Amino acid sequence: MIKKTEFSILFGGKAGDGIRQLGTLWAKLLSRQGYRVFLYDDYPSLIRGGHNFTIVRASSTPVLAHNEVVDLVAAFNQESIERHAKSLKPDGKLLYDADLAETSGIGVPWSSIVGQAKAGKIMRNTAVLASAAKLLAMDWSHLEHTVRSELPKSEKNLEVARLAWEATPEPVFELAETNQEPWPVMYGNEAIALGAVGAGLKSYIAYPMTPASSILHYLAAYSDDLGITVIHPENEIAAVLMAIGSSYAGIPAMVGTSGGGLALMVEAISLSAQSETPLLLVECQRPGPSTGVPTYTMQGDLNFVLNAGHGEFLRVVLAPGDASEAFHLSGLALYLAWKYQIPSFLLSDKHLSESLFCQSIDPGRLPKIEYKAWDAEGRYKRYMVTEDGVSPLAFPGTAGIAVKATSYEHDEFGITTEEPGMIEAMQAKRLAKRPSLNKELDKPELVTVGGNEDSETALITWGSNKGAVLEAAEELSLRYVQPLCLEPFLESRLKSLLSGVSRVITVECNATAPFTNMLKAHGINIDHTIVRYDGRPFSVDGLLAQLKQEVPL
């Protein structure tokens, strides 16, 4: 048996085979044994057929990215064999459905097994899970526990698992024990949803759009548990304006979408700014322009999100790189929206939103919504001019006052103005929030650092590239820097984190490197830029190869 403390598996099949669910089960199976896991899911934009694959990497140490070369390929069909057998390590194994293909490797007749058990075709998943578990010398009890806890019809599933277990040859690999406490597993979008809820979110309003839809599905599924109102309205314009209405009424709301949906919300972003109504917008990027490649990944919307909305106003743009960051930044983004009464963005992408992470997460560290509340003294002025630009909030339903919000330029009461002095004063008031906002965000925890902090070469990146780039930095003993807040831009903090660095390499998952240009615009010298824009995310091994080829290290 080949001993492993790290193990990558690739499940390949058709849409409809349940590849992602299988990967999730596998990830849970391993994480429950104290393994740290990461799941990458690759699927085209169709419902049945085509070709899907899911890579689950498990390790006794934390992992936040996948490798393209794996230890085990579990192939549901001939196409998967053809596509992925070549991605095996030298000691890797190919596991396949012996009823549907013939090749060298380990064939198990999953289709017949399912037939024999009179189980639904989808239960091939369970058979594959069992075969893979057996090959890894896992205890049956682990498998049984996971099947029972995660699957409906668990008796039938266990029957299938047992048959597959028996039909699978003896173990080839052996996973070392970890003796570690399990960490929770969650998809990026689940982390986004939960972080916001933990910070005080009460309403989620969204129109479906890949890769943001799973926030909607997740919150709809748990709306009662979590005390969230979930609304799927006629379109994105309605969604964002309902959210603004909700915030005005004092109920914190969030919207989530991808680039094309956010495009429809742009007018409302500007309304949120002028009316000073808190608003949290989640944008999960995918390759554009336009419809682009809906189920793949790209970081092509940075400049769009930084500048969406007519007129001049403050905003916050936070960009997490893994589930733990997504959880905390989602909460922080909501918190900032309310504290400063501004639009706030959480920028994700398919790779972060639809990958599964296994990280230790402490909800106790989440910020909780707070705002400057009206002191109920005197007349209420919704837009009272204050030193820090933040006006006290009150909500409709309060007796004796009129809370007047507006999209027009206005006086302190919210009555329309066209007077030059008032126009200037109100614009200045809103922009006066900048110093405190900047200060609030200039914190060490808003830049993730790692790798070799003494290295004179730094890898800088943002968002979902984190996993691959951080690991590459560790591997190559380079300094790793990743700002979590992209607006306001943390210029001085970044510069000081780069002190002593003589060579800067940026990594972005897009074609024109907008983040790199932002660094340059702030006077940070960039020596090399690695980009990828074929719709696929960086993997650790892929990035290392690219670095080797493109950068003289």
Place this chain on the structure above:
Amino acid sequence: MIKKTEFSILFGGKAGDGIRQLGTLWAKLLSRQGYRVFLYDDYPSLIRGGHNFTIVRASSTPVLAHNEVVDLVAAFNQESIERHAKSLKPDGKLLYDADLAETSGIGVPWSSIVGQAKAGKIMRNTAVLASAAKLLAMDWSHLEHTVRSELPKSEKNLEVARLAWEATPEPVFELAETNQEPWPVMYGNEAIALGAVGAGLKSYIAYPMTPASSILHYLAAYSDDLGITVIHPENEIAAVLMAIGSSYAGIPAMVGTSGGGLALMVEAISLSAQSETPLLLVECQRPGPSTGVPTYTMQGDLNFVLNAGHGEFLRVVLAPGDASEAFHLSGLALYLAWKYQIPSFLLSDKHLSESLFCQSIDPGRLPKIEYKAWDAEGRYKRYMVTEDGVSPLAFPGTAGIAVKATSYEHDEFGITTEEPGMIEAMQAKRLAKRPSLNKELDKPELVTVGGNEDSETALITWGSNKGAVLEAAEELSLRYVQPLCLEPFLESRLKSLLSGVSRVITVECNATAPFTNMLKAHGINIDHTIVRYDGRPFSVDGLLAQLKQEVPL
């Protein structure tokens, strides 16, 4: 009599009094005598009542901006006297309706005159025009000619004019003769409309929005003459998508709106980019965020326009500073949209769009739409990969081929792709247009220069500030630089135009100086920045005062 070669008049009254039309008449009256004129119109967002005023500055030399201090105030009511009498030059005069107010100055009983002539109340305009003309010692024949050619019911109007003429005291001022050929007068939006038409525009599709609506009204009024289809559809989203449909069918289309309307078009901008459908968008800025101050001016949408749309793609953003530039750049923007099959923007604002200019304009110099046409050889590939990134165009209706446009990432034929290699190739193809586009725009005529070209201090500005800033530069003997193309950014050209400059002052009509930040991001050092964000444009005298106060010159 006070002799003048330059003369500013301010007409003040209520909305509904026809102040702007009066200003336009006055401007025509003077321009026909070889004077160069500039008209600034200040009005609130209401239909009747409130307070409007229009300043018309006329000079024997070209003028592109107004002064706030004027030679003559013509007041329709008491409020106008109170507001504007203080803006008179020491030798200035106040002319007012003696029936409605009493003050020192020249009162003429316009209301009674109109009553006496049994004319509509709106004809007070004509009376005021006549009084002002008489005070300037104009020939009656000039007045008569303009009344006859410009006004309906000209006999009645002439009767009113004659009565007012007689009731007005003897001339106070005398305008020198110019012996110059008249130049055409036109509003900024008219110039935008005509420039596009001259370059080959065939269709204008827009939803009304101040200050862009006058493009719609103008083109609708002259649609038959100019051979333009004008459509006012259900909303901005429909407008821009109809325009894209039109361009796809081979009929060049333009849309026009303000920031809030453009916000609704953002998704379609990205569609134009992905589908490579030529599209010209005119954005006339007004103070934001959101509804803001609809009838006033601001340059607050620069970053929005530069970055509107999800995904990464090329665009052109041209920003004219006067009617002549608007005319030519509108044509150029349309030309570039078609030559490169990209979205192209003309960025205006209320001050440019709704001010009247008098400039020499040569339609012969307009570019005319051209595009790389399909050579009808072999199969048609809508997205053929070419060296310069531009694929040959063909239109539906061509026998034997299928022109397949799409919002998805696609292969050369326009069939959806999810293959990594193709995704990368197509994104690269679209971005491959950049070098030729950059080269095409790197032309001397795309940066307006002026003032004292040897000065070591430069004033840099953009858009509608041109008139005031250029004149200030001349006045102060400073160098004047104004890029007409903001995307692509003309970095090296601007740098070379600034060589020998030791001090750079930027001027912007907004709060956060995005243009200045753009210059800085490209490594241009800025010493002082003048901003104005009370909704009012820069005037020459106002700017000079502000410069004096804020910049140690």
Place this chain on the structure above:
Amino acid sequence: MKENIKSRHQKHGLETSAVNTWCKGCGNFGILTALKSVLAKREDTLGSLVLVSGIGCHAKIVDYVAVNSFYSIHGRVLPVACGIKTANPRLTIIGHAGDGDAYGEGISHLVFAAKRNNDLVFIVHNNRVYGLTTGQFTPTSPKGFKGRSTPKGSIEEPFNPLRLMLASGATFVARGYAGKHAHLASLIEQAMVHPGFAFIDVLQPCFTFYNTYKFYNEKVVEIRDEHPVDDFDAAWKLAGKWDYGLEADQIPIGIFYRIRKDTYEEELLPKETPSLDVALHLKRHHF
């Protein structure tokens, strides 16, 4: 800066400091009068009333009434209103929209507010013209309307908003006339007590760009008590009496249709007390 919204406990409790900038003779004055007369009777509960408006002449109404309001953006009265209402169902919401607003830019939201039966009052100031942008045709302008975007006359037939509402599932469909405040006030009152989406199309002459007073004064008739307001077919038929064209036999005003159906907010069921503890949720579902 001067303090310029009077709190409601003062005399003239509904006045604000805003200067009214509607044209003399504008039909909006009639709507404002009707609204104020309704609100004046409810002084005690005004704290839980919210007006929501779009952008246009009509929308200025929120500046003229000293109660909670959200002066939103063109065409978006309804989603803002729905957001407020679902967030706090104890609030009473009255939306004010223009015809450009409600029937042009915002038509999608109108169809869906009716479909969902959101518990709101929605008053369309239907002057059949874009007032604030100086006179273009709207979805309810008659064919041939010469506006600034259609100088040769519009080439589109208007649609009938009442029929559109009936086809969309509205549970309260009414028409008022700005020239009849008392009648309009009574419609508004009935709309406010209607549980669900209460739609009132108000014929509002635009004195400046489309002066329809004479036409309406001649043609408008109040719907008689005999009209069975819960009969869909009768409502449909009555709504067809006038098609928003230049000609009319009679223009009925009053309540065309009213039925009781669960509101969206009622259906959005009260939540059980949430666990809300994210830590617990994590433990339950993510290990």
Place this chain on the structure above:
Amino acid sequence: MKENIKSRHQKHGLETSAVNTWCKGCGNFGILTALKSVLAKREDTLGSLVLVSGIGCHAKIVDYVAVNSFYSIHGRVLPVACGIKTANPRLTIIGHAGDGDAYGEGISHLVFAAKRNNDLVFIVHNNRVYGLTTGQFTPTSPKGFKGRSTPKGSIEEPFNPLRLMLASGATFVARGYAGKHAHLASLIEQAMVHPGFAFIDVLQPCFTFYNTYKFYNEKVVEIRDEHPVDDFDAAWKLAGKWDYGLEADQIPIGIFYRIRKDTYEEELLPKETPSLDVALHLKRHHF
């Protein structure tokens, strides 16, 4: 890169290289079959045919037919189609939209295309679910529909798109069924010759997320020849036979309504030869 749209002059003239990625059993196949059978008869004029689609499973149809097409964005089939048609009225346009597309995101354009009577064919692949985004409820899903955004069942009643179209002024209103290609093909043919906006709601089972074959097979009945297609009231009544709920007595398919009215493109009157000379225009109006 391989050349992968066959030109139409080859055998299998309508095929493209695109791999069909609809689920086995998807109702879209029926619509594709019907469409192709209609196009096959018009090979000579295919150069002037344009298909326009939105985004969703339905929209993939344009990848599967080797004719001009604009694969647009979600909800925007109609404005793109209107833009093409007004630009070049000699083209024949068929729009393909999903129900999410046409009745949700794009409802505003649908109402206005009907109102304006734009000369287009518009086919809604109405599977009463968002297919491509994996199964959420749509405006025509029955109340109680358990989709991924409504796991406890949707709380909204569907609207009836046929009635909405009738109320919007549509001049051709039909319903087809993906399970009856020949009938559907005949509807498409009649829609193509109809001058004006020709709307066809096609009942399209979604095999994966909302398998309605059995229900439709039992309930669908062809409208009889006696039905007076030019009678608005009769059409309205017939359209009310089924309200898109879970129950149905009968579901009529066929042409509900058809009348001749000037199309938008006809009204947009042919232009006189323009002067077009901007210099001349300047001289005339700007001095």
